[in-house]
Amino acid sequence: xxxxxxxxRIPIVLVLNVIFVYMIAALNTFLARYSVYISVPALxxxxxxxxxxxxxxxxxxxxxxxxAEANTDVRDGLTAALxxxxxxxxxxxxxxLRSLEGVSLIAVFQVANIIILGAGAALFPxxxxxxxxxxxxxxxxxxxxxxxxFLFVPFAIELQKGVFTLLNIDLNAYGRLE
Amino acid sequence: xxxxxxKALRNVxxxxxxxxxxxxxxxxxxxxxxxxxxxxxxxxxxxxSHLYDLEKYWSIHANSKRMLIEAGxxxxxxxxxxxxxxxxxAGLKSQINRYERMMGFPSYEKYMTLVARVTERDLxxxxxxxxxxxxxxxxxxxxxxxxxSGGVVGRVREVNLYTxxxxxxxxxxxxxxxxxxxxxxxxxYQGAGAITFHDPCGQVSDVASTLYPTAxxxxxxVTSSLAxxxxxxxxxxxxxxxxxxxxAIFKEGRVFLNGALSTLREVAILIPIEPGAPIPEGAQ
Numbered sequence: 001x002x003x004x005x006x007x008x009r010i011p012i013v014l015v016l017n018v019i020f021v022y023m024i025a026a027l028n029t030f031l032a033r034y035s036v037y038i039s040v041p042a043l044x045x046x047x048x049x050x051x052x053x054x055x056x057x058x059x060x061x062x063x064x065x066x067x068a069e070a071n072t073d074v075r076d077g078l079t080a081a082l083x084x085x086x087x088x089x090x091x092x093x094x095x096x097l098r099s100l101e102g103v104s105l106i107a108v109f110q111v112a113n114i115i116i117l118g119a120g121a122a123l124f125p126x127x128x129x130x131x132x133x134x135x136x137x138x139x140x141x142x143x144x145x146x147x148x149x150f151l152f153v154p155f156a157i158e159l160q161k162g163v164f165t166l167l168n169i170d171l172n173a174y175g176r177l178e
Numbered sequence: 179x180x181x182x183x184x185k186a187l188r189n190v191x192x193x194x195x196x197x198x199x200x201x202x203x204x205x206x207x208x209x210x211x212x213x214x215x216x217x218x219x220x221x222x223x224x225x226x227s228h229l230y231d232l233e234k235y236w237s238i239h240a241n242s243k244r245m246l247i248e249a250g251x252x253x254x255x256x257x258x259x260x261x262x263x264x265x266x267x268a269g270l271k272s273q274i275n276r277y278e279r280m281m282g283f284p285s286y287e288k289y290m291t292l293v294a295r296v297t298e299r300d301l302x303x304x305x306x307x308x309x310x311x312x313x314x315x316x317x318x319x320x321x322x323x324x325x326x327s328g329g330v331v332g333r334v335r336e337v338n339l340y341t342x343x344x345x346x347x348x349x350x351x352x353x354x355x356x357x358x359x360x361x362x363x364x365x366x367y368q369g370a371g372a373i374t375f376h377d378p379c380g381q382v383s384d385v386a387s388t389l390y391p392t393a394x395x396x397x398x399x400v401t402s403s404l405a406x407x408x409x410x411x412x413x414x415x416x417x418x419x420x421x422x423x424x425x426a427i428f429k430e431g432r433v434f435l436n437g438a439l440s441t442l443r444e445v446a447i448l449i450p451i452e453p454g455a456p457i458p459e460g461a462q
Contacts, residue, residue, distance in 0.1 A: 025298055026226050032299035033441045035372040039302065054189040058196055066211060070219045071300070071309060071336065071343050076212035077200035084200060088193050126304055131350075133371050137303035140374035 010056045012163055013047045017064045020044060020156065037141045038148045041083055042113035046153050047160045049090045050097055061087040074124050082119055086112050102154045109153045110146055117142050220341040224311050227297040289409060289448040292316060296442050301372060306349040310445060313340040321407060323448040328436040329413030330401060331445045347414060348378030348435055355404040356414055358397045364404055367414055367433060378440060380433035385420055387429055393418045399433055
């Protein structure tokens with residue numbers, strides 16, 4: 001008989017995700033002087049999709065999306081819906097990530113990131129509409145974001161693994177302590 | 179097998195419910211959630227700015243007594259010079275007030291300034307905005323003008339309890355009436371974003387065809403009182419070249435904004451003075 005107890009991984013993944021939101025905001029504050037903007041929504045999908053059960057992963061993704069979009073002009077909930085679709089898709093493909101091997105993680109999350117950024121450009125309001133300047137800037141930012149994701153995704157997964165190992169938590173990828 | 183099927187169904191139901199809530203939830207609920215996250219994010223987001231203040235404090239604290247005495251002496255000289263300017267300023271103000279009373283003009287003094295520290299810069303392809311550590315509790319209102327020592331910063335776009343979001347002058351949504359220094363004809367200024375590794379810029383249109391700026395003799399673009407939110411004569415940027423627009427009657431050109439716009443640490447919010455309204459703490 002299964003005895004379900006509270007999964008300690010949920011608050012850990014949530015807290016680390018929230019920390020990542022603030023870290024990326026601080027990084028963008030610094031990079032503003034070079035007119036560079038890092039947008040890595042896939043980073044916030046990585047740990048929930050890899051380590052948690054479906055409801056917990058989706059809950060954390062929605063929470064992180066609302067936090068990340070807090071002071072933007074995007075209609076409330078739209079970012080969350082977009083990330084939710086991306087997160088759901090990755091979750092159903094997560095069997096490919098079970099080895100937690102760096103290359104497959106980066107490949108999946110790079111694709112997810114560029115799709116989210118593309119969908120954002122198509123769906124979110126853009127100051128002044130679609131102009132050549134917007135596309136040039138969007139392309140440059142997407143390039144820098146892809147480079148940042150190369151570093152951040154393995155780091156984020158390793159960090160979560162490290163925290164779980166330190167706390168002696170089972171790394172069962174199905175996200176339930178049974 | 180049945181258990182797996184049930185689990186898959188549950189997952190799909192959760193996914194659909196969450197998606198529906200995010201997309202089609204009642205507007206009031208979505209706004210409430212959005213505001214809740216805004217307020218939740220603000221205090222932690224301000225931590226780097228507070229840490230910078232602390233770093234500055236300790237760097238000053240580490241100065242030797244001799245250096246502090248020298249800085250104090252220099253400041254005393256500056257204060258003496260400012261004291262004279264203040265007296266001159268007070269005299270001029272009372273003179274203006276007298277003239278206003280005599281001629282029945284509305285008051286010239288329309289704004290008080292509120293200094294605010296920048297906590298976050300969000301300069302992306304989508305928007306150009308910064309967040310400051312002053313909110314509705316400090317008397318900030320939507321639409322207030324924001325300036326710094328180098329000229330126009332932008333306009334207050336969103337006000338939370340403790341923080342405000344400012345739309346920068348480089349934002350494509352930022353548009354205002356302006357004029358060139360020593361030329362009173364009104365022109366239209368609009369932000370034009372920032373290209374990677376370049377300073378933010380803007381666009382000026384409806385310029386009279388008699389103006390010929392060059393790279394060596396650029397024209398200074400300043401705010402016009404026609405804009406309403408900004409006092410007259412605040413520096414926006416400089417124009418080095420003007421080209422005829424599509425109508426060939428007027429000219430248009432690129433405005434080079436102050437490069438410091440993307441590295442600002444402190445700004446001044448201009449709050450309109452309302453007769454009888456209390457002056458917020460820290461406002462001058």
